[in-house]
Amino acid sequence: MVSIDDFGKFETAWCPGCGNHSILKSVKKALVEMELSPHECIFVSGIGQAAKAPHYLKTNVFNGLHGRALPAATGIKLGNPGATVIVQSGDGCNYGEGGNHFLAAIRRNINLTLLVHDNQIYGLTKGQASPTTFMGHKTKAQPRGNPSGPFNPVAVAVAMQANFVARGFAGMMDHLSDLIVQAVRHPGFSLVDILQPCVTFNKVNTFTWYKERCYELKDHDPGNWSQAMELSREWGEKIPLGVMFRGNRPVFEEKLPHPTGEPLYYNIPSKEKIKKVVQSYA
Amino acid sequence: MRKELNILIGGEAGQGLVTVGELLTKALIRSGYNVHVTQSYMSRIRGGHNTYSVRVGVNKVASPVSAIDILVALNKETVELHQHNVTSNGLILKDQNIGLKKEGLVNIPFKDLAPSSLFENVVGLGFLSALIGLDKSMPEGCIKSVFGQKKPDVVQKNIEVLNSAYTFAQGQKIDGFRLDKSREEPGLMLTGNDGVVLGAMAAGVGFCAYYPMTPSTGIPMSLNARGDELGIVVEQAEDEIAAINMAIGASYAGARSMVATSGGGFALMCEGISLAGMTETPVVVVVGQRPGPATGLPTRTEQGDLNLVLYAGHGEFPRAIFGPGNPEQCFDLTIKAFDLAERSQGPVFILTDQYLADSYRNIVPFDLSEIKEVARPHDQCSDPEKYERYALTDSGVSPRLVPTLGPYLVVLDSDEHYPDGHITEDLEIRTKMVDKRLKKQAVLDADIVPPEYFGPDKPEKLLVCWGSTLGPAMEAIQNADQQNVGLLHFSQVWPLNKEHFKDYFSSPEKVVFVESNAWGQFRTLIEREVRVENAFSILRYDGLPMDAGYILDRLDMLLQGRK
Structure with missing residues (x-):
């Protein structure tokens, strides 16, 4: 039996009241529910406050470069298709620096889960606008208000028919933990965009701001793409939470030369096989 | 009888001159000759001016030469550009349809000898084979091995065209271009890129990520062609940044990993190289150089990226760089690169260039039994609870385990880290970790290939x-x-x-x-x-x-x- 304690207790670098704390708790709860042992998972992150999350979890960790968590996770999953690979990083890391990789990961549809801590601001670099910051939001870096429009990750993922698209909220831990379980279990690429307050640098999108707007989806059929598209654009007075879209595009790994799910580590072609290839150059 | 000939085939992109060139090269190698091919092409798919030069010799040939013995012109421009390089006892063969009146030109009726333009390159092959005195069975065998995968009637048609071109050429009674017999044992026909590919396979490569870029694209393409047979995963990434990060991820996951690119793509990879240095993750990086700065001359050759590769990546970490001189060295040093990358747990580079990447040579077949076992990571440790990815050791090298294959945890971080891999800003640990990484220089220093x-x-x-x-x-x-x-x-x-x-x-x-x-x-x-x-x-x-x-x-x- 796997328990919460198996994933350890660590001192964090986060502010008291930061949404990251409850996201971390939800992640642990989800892992326990799936009965995944620490050594069976690989958590991959980039750089940012959210990207530190895997360090506060007793598991395998690849904490790579800013924006590059998804490519690293892609290589890891292709190298070891049997591992449970979960990417955890922020809105700046995944949608800004790593935007191209986000699109490519949806297209590839590798069986991995992306958890984006989306606080609509850059925390680690102290409060600049992120790709999801509202237009007009004043920050020290955008003193005349953010001149650029926000990126809607959920709408983009639904439009591209990512296999699993959901939105959660750090203030609803049980709901979030359930979304993470569904995301990991669904084959192919899964996105859970997680709304979270930044208590220090985002004075607009506060805990109360989210609390007042977020509502749980009822009677939505995630198989209905048009309806999911419609929902994904709902943002403002009301913000829907839950599974927006479930697709069934074939999973990338099915087309690999090693479809058995064996790690490449175990694949050592014989000298005879290599010899045959060499001879074909004669 | 000639001891040596330099044959230049020139034409527009899309006229199939590389196909004629490659078939001819194969036929020459199988006939026991030494060859050295230089390919020059423009950065376009149609039109322009491309050349394929085969220098063939009874004795070793190791360099391009400018003097041309036989010029095969598939268009007018080839004659105009290269006729001044044709030797006094040389020959210019041209397509009969090229409207150029000049003495000493021999016309080949490509259109009459080929049922359609698809077969014109085989006309060239047949004519040249007869001219230099190759046994007809040689080009015939090459057609069978190169077109063998296609339908049998396609192979048959090609052989018929070859025969008529061969007979036509014999009827022209052109003397003075027959090659002396050669005693060379027929070997492999390999470019520098092929040498890298076979070396990587022999070293047990499991993963290669790339973004297409001349002159290195051929490496992942050839690996991918054998992917099913050898279980090699090749992924075309969205950009070079993704490619290097994927390769590092796959290496962490236990696969022998590589990337192949050129200067511009490599420039994008630099942060990833630094990540390999910091996380002590083995990765083999092939940089096929071409003239820069920026896009430069995309299809030509240069050795201008030594400084870039020497200093690529911020921060301080050890690296090794190989500069193979021919396809044999590409093979040997690629195997060595994989071994050294694992033993030093970091990036190892192979610097080639367009000239070498595309240059076919005849190579004595490799003795695979001579190849030493290439180092690997492990999947077992005596005390999994206490395992630390960056344990401080005398040599600076820490045991590298593959995650998820045992009850231990493998933690890797691009931030400075404790021995257990977790992030730290403890400055004493920082100093120890820098020392640890730099100590691994001794692994590289102990294994330098002397000039x-x-x-x-x-x-x-x-x-x-x-x-x-x-x-x-x-x-x-x-x-x-x-x-x-x-x-x-x-x-x-x-x-x-x-x-x-x-x-x-x-x-x-x-x-x-x-x-x-x-x-x-x-x-x-x-x-x-x-x-x-x-x-x-x-x-x-x-x-x-x-x-x-x-x-x-x-x-x-x-x-x-x-x-």
Whole structure:
């Protein structure tokens, strides 16, 4: 039996009241529910406050470069298709620096889960606008208000028919933990965009701001793409939470030369096989 | 009977000249000749002017030459551009449809001999085979092996076209181009890229990520073609940044990993190289150089990215850089690169260039039984609870385990980290970790490939080169036989051990560095290690490969004291 304690207790670098704390708790709860042992998972992150999350979890960790968590996770999953690979990083890391990789990961549809801590601001670099910051939001870096429009990750993922698209909220831990379980279990690429307050640098999108707007989806059929598209654009007075879209595009790994799910580590072609290839150059 | 011929096939992109060239090269190698191919092409799919030069010899041929014995012109421009290089007893063959009236041109009725334009390249093959006296079974066999996968009637049609072109050529009664018999054991037909590919396979490569870029694209393409057979995963990434990060991820997951790119793509990979250094993750990086800066001359050759690769990636970490001189060295050093990357737990580089990447040679088949076991990570440890990915050891090398294959945890971080891999800003640990990473330099230093010396015992003049310049420089010293010239070739350009070479520099009157770049980047590197009296440079940076003639002309000028 796997328990919460198996994933350890660590001192964090986060502010008291930061949404990251409850996201971390939800992640642990989800892992326990799936009965995944620490050594069976690989958590991959980039750089940012959210990207530190895997360090506060007793598991395998690849904490790579800013924006590059998804490519690293892609290589890891292709190298070891049997591992449970979960990417955890922020809105700046995944949608800004790593935007191209986000699109490519949806297209590839590798069986991995992306958890984006989306606080609509850059925390680690102290409060600049992120790709999801509202237009007009004043920050020290955008003193005349953010001149650029926000990126809607959920709408983009639904439009591209990512296999699993959901939105959660750090203030609803049980709901979030359930979304993470569904995301990991669904084959192919899964996105859970997680709304979270930044208590220090985002004075607009506060805990109360989210609390007042977020509502749980009822009677939505995630198989209905048009309806999911419609929902994904709902943002403002009301913000829907839950599974927006479930697709069934074939999973990338099915087309690999090693479809058995064996790690490449175990694949050592014989000298005879290599010899045959060499001879074909004669 | 000729001992040697230089055949240049020229035409527009899309006319199939590479197909004729490759078939002819294969037929020559199977007939026991030595070959050296130089491919020159423009960055376009149709039109322009491309050439495929096959230099064939009874004896070794290792360098391009400019004098042409047989010019095969598939368009008018080829005649105009190259006729002045055709030797006085040479021959110009042209497509009969090219409207060019000139004496001494031999027309080939490509259209009459081929049922459709698809077969025109086989007409060229048949004509040339007859002209130089190859047994007809040789090109026939090549057609069967190259087109064998296609429908049998396609193969049959090609052979019929070959026969009629062969017979037509015999009927032309053109003498003086038959090659003397050769006793060379037919070997493999390999480019530098092929050498890298086979070396990677022999080393057990499991993963290669890439973004297409000339001249390295052929490497992942060839690996992918054998993916099902050998279980190699090749992924075309969204960009080079993704490619290097994927390769590092796959290496962490236990696969022997590589990327292949050129200068511009490699520039995008630099942060990833630093990640490999920090996380101590093995990765083999092939950089096929072409002229920069920026997009430069995308399909030509240069050795201009030595400095880039030497210093790529922020921060301080050890690395090794190989500069193979021919396809054999590409094979050997790629295997070595995988082994060294694992043993030093970091990035190892292979620097080739367009000339070498695309240049076919006849190669004695590799003895695979001679290959030593390549180092691997592990999946077991005695005390999984206590396992630390970056445990401090005397050598600086920590045991590398593959995650998820055992009850241990493998934690890797691009931030400075504790021995257990978790993030830290403890500055004492920082110092220890820097020391640990840099200690691994000893692993690289203990295994440096020394430069190879060719020539007389006490040369008056010494040529010094690295990478693909080996063949041209070798021919230069052979052709300069009265002048007492030696050659020192470096197939590993970093790290260097001056004990391996300092004595070579002490006695010659002149030391001449031969490099395909404008700065003499390797000379600067050597002069940082040892003092070289009377140093000179022969440099080339017009995008064409070095050749023996180019080197000797400039050597003469140097000797006469002219600039």
